[in-house]
Amino acid sequence: MVDTHLANLSNQLMLGAVLLYVVAMVGYAADIAFGGRRAAAVPSEAKVLIGAGGPEASEAATDVEEAEDDGRRIEWGRFAVLINVLAWGVHGAEIITRGMAADRVPWGNMYEFTSAITFAAVTVYLVMLWRYKVSWLGPFLMVAVIIALGIATIWLYNDPGPLRPALHSYWIAIHVTAAVTATGTFTVAGVATILYLVKARDKAGKPGGIMDRVPDAETLDRISHRTMMFGFPIWTFAIIAGAIWADSAWGRYWGWDPKETWSFITWVVYAGYLHARATAGWRGRKAAVISLIAFGCLLFNFFGINYLVSGLHSYAG
Amino acid sequence: MSVDAPEAQAAPQAPKDRPAGIGLIGWLRWGWRQLTSMRTALVLLFLVALGTVPGSFLPQRGLAPEKVATFFDRHKTLAPWLDRLSLFNVFSAPWFAAIYILLFISLAGCVLPRTKHHFSQLRSRPPKAPRNLRRLPEAASYETAAAPDEVLAEARKILKERRFRLDAYDDAVAAEKGYLRETGNLVFHLALLVLLFAVGSGTALGYKGNVLVTEGEGFSNTLTSYDAFKGGRSFNASKLPPFTVWLDSFSANYLTSGPNRGQPTKFAAKVRYQAGLKSPVTSYDLQVNHPLVVDGARVYLLGHGYAPRFTVRDGKGQVAFQGTVPFLPSEESTFTSEGVIKVPDAQPDQLGIVGYFWPTAVPNQQGKVVSAFPAAWNPQVALYVFKGDLGLSNGAPQSVYKLDTAKLKPIVMGNQTKPLAIGQTLTLPGGAGSVTFDGYKQWISVQVNHDPGRVPALSAGIIAIMGIVTSFLVRRRRVWVRAKAADGGRTVVEVGGLTLGGATPDFDAIVERLKKAAPEEPPNTDEE
Numbered sequence: 001m002v003d004t005h006l007a008n009l010s011n012q013l014m015l016g017a018v019l020l021y022v023v024a025m026v027g028y029a030a031d032i033a034f035g036g037r038r039a040a041a042v043p044s045e046a047k048v049l050i051g052a053g054g055p056e057a058s059e060a061a062t063d064v065e066e067a068e069d070d071g072r073r074i075e076w077g078r079f080a081v082l083i084n085v086l087a088w089g090v091h092g093a094e095i096i097t098r099g100m101a102a103d104r105v106p107w108g109n110m111y112e113f114t115s116a117i118t119f120a121a122v123t124v125y126l127v128m129l130w131r132y133k134v135s136w137l138g139p140f141l142m143v144a145v146i147i148a149l150g151i152a153t154i155w156l157y158n159d160p161g162p163l164r165p166a167l168h169s170y171w172i173a174i175h176v177t178a179a180v181t182a183t184g185t186f187t188v189a190g191v192a193t194i195l196y197l198v199k200a201r202d203k204a205g206k207p208g209g210i211m212d213r214v215p216d217a218e219t220l221d222r223i224s225h226r227t228m229m230f231g232f233p234i235w236t237f238a239i240i241a242g243a244i245w246a247d248s249a250w251g252r253y254w255g256w257d258p259k260e261t262w263s264f265i266t267w268v269v270y271a272g273y274l275h276a277r278a279t280a281g282w283r284g285r286k287a288a289v290i291s292l293i294a295f296g297c298l299l300f301n302f303f304g305i306n307y308l309v310s311g312l313h314s315y316a317g
Numbered sequence: 318m319s320v321d322a323p324e325a326q327a328a329p330q331a332p333k334d335r336p337a338g339i340g341l342i343g344w345l346r347w348g349w350r351q352l353t354s355m356r357t358a359l360v361l362l363f364l365v366a367l368g369t370v371p372g373s374f375l376p377q378r379g380l381a382p383e384k385v386a387t388f389f390d391r392h393k394t395l396a397p398w399l400d401r402l403s404l405f406n407v408f409s410a411p412w413f414a415a416i417y418i419l420l421f422i423s424l425a426g427c428v429l430p431r432t433k434h435h436f437s438q439l440r441s442r443p444p445k446a447p448r449n450l451r452r453l454p455e456a457a458s459y460e461t462a463a464a465p466d467e468v469l470a471e472a473r474k475i476l477k478e479r480r481f482r483l484d485a486y487d488d489a490v491a492a493e494k495g496y497l498r499e500t501g502n503l504v505f506h507l508a509l510l511v512l513l514f515a516v517g518s519g520t521a522l523g524y525k526g527n528v529l530v531t532e533g534e535g536f537s538n539t540l541t542s543y544d545a546f547k548g549g550r551s552f553n554a555s556k557l558p559p560f561t562v563w564l565d566s567f568s569a570n571y572l573t574s575g576p577n578r579g580q581p582t583k584f585a586a587k588v589r590y591q592a593g594l595k596s597p598v599t600s601y602d603l604q605v606n607h608p609l610v611v612d613g614a615r616v617y618l619l620g621h622g623y624a625p626r627f628t629v630r631d632g633k634g635q636v637a638f639q640g641t642v643p644f645l646p647s648e649e650s651t652f653t654s655e656g657v658i659k660v661p662d663a664q665p666d667q668l669g670i671v672g673y674f675w676p677t678a679v680p681n682q683q684g685k686v687v688s689a690f691p692a693a694w695n696p697q698v699a700l701y702v703f704k705g706d707l708g709l710s711n712g713a714p715q716s717v718y719k720l721d722t723a724k725l726k727p728i729v730m731g732n733q734t735k736p737l738a739i740g741q742t743l744t745l746p747g748g749a750g751s752v753t754f755d756g757y758k759q760w761i762s763v764q765v766n767h768d769p770g771r772v773p774a775l776s777a778g779i780i781a782i783m784g785i786v787t788s789f790l791v792r793r794r795r796v797w798v799r800a801k802a803a804d805g806g807r808t809v810v811e812v813g814g815l816t817l818g819g820a821t822p823d824f825d826a827i828v829e830r831l832k833k834a835a836p837e838e839p840p841n842t843d844e845e
Contacts, residue, residue, distance in 0.1 A: 169606040251617035251764040258373040268366040
């Protein structure tokens with residue numbers, strides 16, 4: 001039933017993807033370290049443009065930055081993005097071969113979920129990179145991706161195999177895909193929010209530090225907010241799709257199963273963040289902390305619930 | 318909902334602290350404003366999240382009553398205290414209800430006035446152009462040879478094409494669009510109110526019954542045929558649709574090799590059902606994820622197990638019991654199961670038997686029998702036999718899965734019992750009779766439920782998503798175009814834009830179009 005050749009190929013592709021992500025991370029780091037000279041000029045420009053208002057300002061700043069590129073120097077930034085895209089492609093191939101090996105959707109256990117979520121996060125990042133030039137996010141996201149994939153390969157690995165009967169439904173493609181996409185999106189937002197909190201705390205900023213390339217707090221806040229606005233309806237949809245599925249698999253659409261409870265908690269806290277951001281006295285730092293709590297709930301729901309509490313979603317191990 | 322609210326927020330009895338002259342009405346108004354403020358809503362939102370947390374860590378009566386009982390055994394002092402706080406019924410606890418009802422009143426109190434306000438906004442005119450359009454976040458100005466009227470007419474046309482709502486003021490056109498943002502936001506929140514209502518009324522009007530059915534047997538949709546039944550608060554038992562379901566056979570497939578050996582891959586139950594007494598009998602392949610829908614009720618396959626078949630002869634040699642007894646799996650991975658056979662008709666003493674069933678019996682390293690696989694490849698049973706009084710005559714309800722050994726004496730225990738294969742007989746000592754393991758059948762556990770709130774809840778959920786996506790995608794935009802005659806037959810065109818929640822490329826496109834219609838000419842005099 002399981003194609004072992006494809007399964008092995010998938011494992012090798014996973015290894016390749018992780019290595020390429022590491023190379024991309026090194027590339028991003030090299031860009032910060034050796035591409036630092038031109039960065040110094042950027043913040044002042046960015047401030048002027050932000051002052052003029054409009055969200056395109058920071059993007060314009062990045063454009064200026066790119067225009068100043070010195071053609072002769074090794075363009076570490078471009079190298080990193082190139083390797084990043086390559087890693088993403090290999091990662092995608094890993095997921096596809098995994099699915100082909102088991103002849104089903106490639107998200108049926110924790111190893112596969114983690115792989116799919118990181119893939120979603122990198123996809124979201126690459127789209128944002130293309131649309132909004134957020135290459136500063138790259139090195140930090142790569143760290144998160146490498147850690148997650150490392151955990152997946154070392155501790156969560158499971159050979160591909162068929163699914164248990166409760167998972168035999170086309171809803172797995174809908175519900176899990178939505179949950180995975182939302183989780184990947186929230187991961188990118190979480191990384192941006194952490195950067196925001198660091199940047200907002202240390203407004204002066206030491207020149208030459210790793211935060212040099214990261215835009216100002218206001219931009220970070222806006223970018224993480226937009227990302228969460230994208231993730232929130234998808235998460236809502238994932239919960240509703242899960243409820244429809246539960247209705248046909250378990251005989252009720254909502255039963256406060258631990259996984260359901262925590263997906264609800266996650267939803268509520270993200271909703272809290274979205275409201276806090278529009279409430280006087282809560283915006284900025286407080287709202288950002290709330291969104292990190294929400295992200296913590298999301299991670300706890302993903303890892304903690306599967307290993308600590310037994311419920312209908314017990315597919316770990 | 319908003320009418321109930323002042324009572325819910327009872328007026329505080331602290332006349333000393335309150336400002337003079339505010340009065341009861343003042344306090345109510347103050348309370349209402351507090352309750353419906355965003356800050357309170359936020360706090361309530363987090364309280365709801367916090368309130369559900371114990372429900373995911375402590376066993377809940379509605380989900381796993383047996384785990385609650387175990388918890389009580391293990392934590393003799395703590396458990397009653399937790400119980401007093403309803404922590405084993407979190408989701409139906411009064412304090413939890415209080416939080417979410419307050420939250421929804423707060424939500425209603427915020428959203429309903431906003432809806433009213435939005436309606437009046439929808440009918441009002443776009444606001445008048447500010448005096449200085451150049452100070453707006455988005456601004457452009459140029460000079461053209463076209464007459465002011467022509468420019469404004471063109472502006473009206475362009476903005477109309479872009480589906481702006483227009484209004485003309487003396488020398489300017491005011492336009493606004495993006496009302497859908499607020500509409501979507503309000504729809505989202507109102508849909509959540511509907512969702513809560515649908516869930517609540519669905520539970521109140523619906524019912525849920527659980528029953529265990531052995532192959533060859535069936536059940537009817539009546540209160541008495543269920544092992545467990547729960548009707549909602551407003552449920553009427555006489556309204557149960559009269560259908561019957563029979564289980565012909567059940568099959569389970571498992572992985573036979575690899576690291577996940579023994580993992581189930583398919584459960585299927587062949588059932589027949591009859592909607593009413595006069596309806597035809599229809600076959601259905603009942604599977605997980607494929608419930609049977611009959612008469613508005615849904616029949617689910619939830620679990621399965623083995624029911625070994627026994628013949629028990631008593632001391633007088635008469636058959637005192639013959640039939641299948643459902644055993645409950647104690648280990649899901651191997652389906653090692655346990656069950657109890659009660660033989661009240663045995664003479665001279667009643668017999669009680671505790672049995673273990675191994676679907677694939679193999680001896681382990683210590684020589685004990687264990688089950689190696691969940692499918693019945695080598696089914697064996699081991700029996701522990703008691704005689705005496707089963708305690709059935711005193712009328713107290715007894716579980717069919719538990720033996721009350723208070724007045725029973727063990728006659729076959731531990732080493733005396735040897736696992737029986739199909740067809741083998743255990744002869745009881747002292748001429749007490751014999752037990753024969755005749756074979757086995759399988760049983761399935763079935764849930765029947767009816768929840769009229771399902772479809773409304775789903776619709777509300779979908780509408781909520783559509784509302785929030787609309788609200789996140791649409792931006793509220795205002796554009797003003799002013800055209801004034803200047804020296805030398807020129808017209809100065811000023812365009813100003815205001816986009817709530819950040820600029821869009823739209824503004825530049827509008828200016829471009831306008832410039833195409835009323836072309837820009839180099840200014841006569843220096844600007845500014």
